[in-house]
Amino acid sequence: MAYSEKVVEHYENPRNVGTMNKADPEVGTGLVGAPACGDVMKLQIQVSENGIIEDAKFKTFGCGSAIASSSLVTEWVKGKTLDEAATIRNSEIAEHLALPPVKIHCSVLAEDAIKAAVADYRTKNTDAKPEAAE
Template sequence: MAYSKQVVDRFESVLNNPEQHAVGRFDPNDPNVATGLTGAPACGDVMKLQLKLNNDIIEDVKFKTYGCGSAIASSTMFVDMLKGKTIAEAKEIKDKDIAAALELPAIKLHCSVLAEESIHRAIADWEDKLRHRQHNQIYKEV
């Protein structure tokens, strides 16, 4: 199995300059940060995605991924796909979009699936936070 040029280039670039590729984390106590964590026990890959939002817009993205080159490349791809998008647009990003952009071999498609799942879990976290805020606002008004 050979990795595509896109996977190799992204993986090597992350190794050489992680900050440039949004490797890191935001303050988890920041009310404008949503987190999605996904793991695949079968292969050991783990992705943690954090979105920094301004209302409905994803202003910034950070990630930490432990896994193979395809998992790390998939993470950098979702960073590129998410920045500046609305939550509705982010929900439309699919694993096949990530896999196609990276030309992932069939044996590594689980990496793009993990990436999509991380996006959906971060969005679910954000939506939970919004519901909690709305609940608290209603409670204050009563």
């Protein structure tokens, strides 16, 4: 099965590959996996004091669609608020990348990853700043 042009483009030129310091309180980390294919995806966000995502990085070991999905999400979330980032749906990712039905789970993985990263950031920052979580 052929990948769409957009998937190939992200696969060949992945955006924002890298790792942030997990221990940094400004960083939220989402680590998710799809055991059926042995994929593992890490998505990290760096959040400013006013709750804006300033930077995002990912590292994915998986198929082209999983790499493209996570690469795309790092592009999308930059400049967004945490709430906005958490509303990204896998259907939007799948549509943008023209993923075939058998690869929809890759977009689900990317949605789970960004949600997990947002949740991780919030958990980390609830203790320090209770009002910031609201």
